Amino acid sequence: MSIPQKTVSPIKIILSESEMPRQWYNLAADFRSPMLPPLGPDGKPVTPEMMSAIFPMNLIEQEMSSDRWIDIPEEVLSILYKWRPSPLHRAVALERLLDTPARIYYKNESVSPAGSHKPNTAIAQAYYNKVAGIKKLTTETGAGQWGSALSFACSLMGLECKVYMVKVSFEQKPFRKMLMQTWGGSCVASPSSTTNAGRAVLAKDPNCPGSLAIAISEAVEEAVSDPTGKTKYALGSVLNHVMLHQTIIGQETKKQLALAGEKKADVVIACAGGGSNLAGLAFPFCKDKIEGAQIDILAVEPSSCPTLTRGPFAYDIGDMSGMTPLLPMYTLGHEFIPDTIHAGGLRYHGMAPLVSKAVADGLIEPRSIGQTECFEAAIKFARSEGIVPAPESSHAVAMAMREAVKAKEEGKEKVIVFGLSGHGMLDLVGYDKFLSGNLQDHEPSPEQLARSLDCIRNFPKP
Numbered sequence: 001m002s003i004p005q006k007t008v009s010p011i012k013i014i015l016s017e018s019e020m021p022r023q024w025y026n027l028a029a030d031f032r033s034p035m036l037p038p039l040g041p042d043g044k045p046v047t048p049e050m051m052s053a054i055f056p057m058n059l060i061e062q063e064m065s066s067d068r069w070i071d072i073p074e075e076v077l078s079i080l081y082k083w084r085p086s087p088l089h090r091a092v093a094l095e096r097l098l099d100t101p102a103r104i105y106y107k108n109e110s111v112s113p114a115g116s117h118k119p120n121t122a123i124a125q126a127y128y129n130k131v132a133g134i135k136k137l138t139t140e141t142g143a144g145q146w147g148s149a150l151s152f153a154c155s156l157m158g159l160e161c162k163v164y165m166v167k168v169s170f171e172q173k174p175f176r177k178m179l180m181q182t183w184g185g186s187c188v189a190s191p192s193s194t195t196n197a198g199r200a201v202l203a204k205d206p207n208c209p210g211s212l213a214i215a216i217s218e219a220v221e222e223a224v225s226d227p228t229g230k231t232k233y234a235l236g237s238v239l240n241h242v243m244l245h246q247t248i249i250g251q252e253t254k255k256q257l258a259l260a261g262e263k264k265a266d267v268v269i270a271c272a273g274g275g276s277n278l279a280g281l282a283f284p285f286c287k288d289k290i291e292g293a294q295i296d297i298l299a300v301e302p303s304s305c306p307t308l309t310r311g312p313f314a315y316d317i318g319d320m321s322g323m324t325p326l327l328p329m330y331t332l333g334h335e336f337i338p339d340t341i342h343a344g345g346l347r348y349h350g351m352a353p354l355v356s357k358a359v360a361d362g363l364i365e366p367r368s369i370g371q372t373e374c375f376e377a378a379i380k381f382a383r384s385e386g387i388v389p390a391p392e393s394s395h396a397v398a399m400a401m402r403e404a405v406k407a408k409e410e411g412k413e414k415v416i417v418f419g420l421s422g423h424g425m426l427d428l429v430g431y432d433k434f435l436s437g438n439l440q441d442h443e444p445s446p447e448q449l450a451r452s453l454d455c456i457r458n459f460p461k462p
């Protein structure tokens with residue numbers, strides 16, 4: 001006897017491994033005008049040879065590529081299959097809580113071994129370095145998600161890994177260091193006394209809480225000073241090849257929305273620190289937008305580090321001491337030290353050149369939110385959907401909730417998709433502070449922003 005089946009709309013949309021994208025998508029191929037080049041200290045475009053001090057040539061080729069689609073190597077795919085394709089969830093409990101006509105979906109990148117989207121590029125970068133004969137990678141990390149992702153990737157590829165972790169996060173999040181060590185990486189607080197860049201900062205301010213820009217300087221310095229040439233540097237965000245490696249997120253999401261019976265997304269939302277999870281989710285939707293689709297794509301940053309919403313589009317260096325090229329991007333000035341908010345991964349002075357161009361071209365709209373609204377939203381999310389979001393991801397959660405409330409006010413049945421870039425199980429100190437009423441919002445004053453932009457006054461203008 002057959003039992004009549006009740007139709008249930010899916011709340012967890014899963015793809016099989018064979019449905020995983022086999023190519024990365026490069027938005028640079030579809031912009032209406034070309035990207036501005038990165039510049040060297042002489043103001044001339046950097047050459048691949050100049051970049052080869054810190055990156056292997058195979059990644060430099062991707063960095064400079066204008067090909068629309070780039071094949072994902074089989075060895076990278078075989079590792080990504082460990083957790084990919086990641087699920088797309090329909091947030092039915094949150095919809096009910098907000099009493100909204102909107103249908104809210106979230107792409108769950110917290111299912112990776114390191115707990116965020118970062119392994120998508122860590123695996124690819126470790127692979128290309130291994131193929132190029134490199135033995136050790138150095139890097140920076142904010143909240144520790146990237147450092148743990150790279151430690152994990154290096155352990156699978158047989159590389160050594162050294163991580164400079166922004167001091168305030170190093171102190172707030174000791175478990176991230178332990179996780180890095182578990183995967184065989186080593187992790188030190190930045191600014192450290194072991195590099196010229198770190199010592200110079202400590203001489204000026206012995207209590208400096210650190211910044212991503214300082215940690216990048218230290219990691220690059222260690223890579224370029226290895227006399228064997230077998231140490232390179234890996235960056236967890238900002239650069240073109242990092243954006244590229246994340247685009248499997250949005251490609252999977254589009255397939256999953258179609259499986260859920262959605263014709264299109266109306267609003268796509270992700271948090272933005274250096275821009276990689278946003279690029280990963282949003283760039284495949286930007287392609288549709290360039291081809292005429294109506295989609296609001298929102299980049300959400302903390303109001304204490306308002307790069308896209310309050311910074312100019314300018315040439316600036318990616319680190320503190322000028323070891324990186326000048327990049328065309330929205331920036332607050334490389335000397336900007338944001339307040340010590342708990343979303344450590346969003347405390348970066350600049351924004352990926354690809355994301356910056358997408359914003360300048362009107363494909364992506366920037367927004368900013370204070371950390372208390374984000375934690376409030378994260379707690380509502382945890383108490384309805386169950387997952388505790390990373391403080392970074394909570395910015396996307398808060399904006400999705402604002403959009404769902406707006407849809408209710410407008411009486412519109414919108415499809416809202418947001419990126420849950422990671423979980424916050426190792427960020428509970430931030431939750432504890434919020435729950436005990438000890439968390440404040442910070443916004444830099446116009447004077448502070450003007451002062452921090454002073455350091456780029458003499459750089460070439462885009």
Ligand SMILES: Cc1ncc(COP(=O)(O)O)c(C=O)c1O
Nearest residue numbers: 145237273274275276277345422
């Ligand atoms: C969970 C999570 N989301 C977002 C970010 C921000 O980085 P990006 O803007 O490159 O995605 C970070 C950075 O550490 C992170 O750990």
